[in-house]
Amino acid sequence: MDVTIEPLDCGTLTAGRSMFEAGADDTPRELPVPAWLIRHGDELALFDCGMHAELTTPGPAREVIELFFELGLTADDLVGARLTAAGIDPADIGIVxxxxxxxxxxxxxxxxxxxxxLVQRNEWAAGFDPDLAAANTLNPTDFDLGHDVVQLDGEHDVFGDGRVTCIPTPGHTPGHQSLRVRLADREVVLCADCAYFAETLDGGALPPIGHDHTEQAASIERLRGLRAAGATLIPGHDAAVMATLPATLR
Ligand SMILES: [Zn+2]
Structure with a gap:
């Protein structure tokens, strides 16, 4: 069974560094926004899926985001366009x-x-809890679209063969999770926002925003443990790391 990962470039968000690292200055830092296409034999899954199409054009939704970020997003950066460009019909994505x-x-x-x-149960619940949704800037109009939702309680083996596994890494939000992928001869962990940057994994400052910094620090320790056991950790928004990745990790 071939399992591969393809990073999809779904635009950028830029803001002063202090938004992403407590105590940093306000020089701008550009964050890539990746989605990740996982091929498991003939089955297609995504880990995360980028930003909404309405953010490509001026309007109220874009104005809200632009209060906080400079937005780098064109129609070509949407996950549907990236999939189409790769020869994949977005309607054929069975799992996100x-x-x-x-x-x-x-x-x-x-x-x-x-x-x-596939989402952790407490993350999905937070999305519909008025207080937690507001505190964590979770907007149901982004995700409450009628998809089938499997709410997870901890680790989850996505295809039942141990190759792709959801790993709870809470803290950034109540039910954040990372994804461990066993490739042919190595293990990769897509950290997502448990660790924005490579340096976050090595004692770098956490962002000032976040649901629970103590939980997030413990989750980072868990990721470091996976690295110590041989896994390659890929942080969520690190431009230098993204620049080193091949088109397909296999
Ligand atoms: Zn986040």
Missing amino acids: VLSHLHFDHVGGLAQLPNARL
């Missing part, structure tokens, strides 16, 4: 694993009509 419910991770769901969503 959601790391968490922030707009830059779930916005593409509107372009993926037939996906079953």
Whole structure:
């Protein structure tokens, strides 16, 4: 069984560094927004799915985001366009694993009509809890679109063969999860927003925003443990790391 990972470039978000690292200065830092295509034999899954199409054009939704970020997003950067460019019909994506419910991770769901969503139970609940949704900037119009939703309680083996596994890494949001993928001869962990940057995994400052910094620090320790056991960790929004990745990890 071949299992591969293809990073999809779904635009950028830029803001002062202090938004992403507590105590940093306000020089701008550009964050790539990736989605990840996982091929498991003939089955297609995504880990996260980028931003919503309405953010490509001026309007109220884009104005809200632009209060916080400079947005780099064209129609070509939408997950549906990236899949089409790769020769894949977005309607053929059967599974979307959601790391968490922030707009830059779930916005593409509107372009993926037939996906079953795999999300941690407490993350999905937070998305519909008025207080937690407000505190974590979770917007149901991004993700409450009628997809089948499988709510997970901890680790989950996506295809039942141990190759692709959801790993709870809470803290950034209540039910954040990362994804461990066993390739032919190595293990890769897509960290998502448990660790924005490579340096976050090595003691770098956490972002000032976040649901629970103590939980997030413990989750980072868990990821470091996987690295110590041989896994390659890929942080969620690190441009330098993304630049080193091949088109297909196999
Ligand atoms: Zn996030």
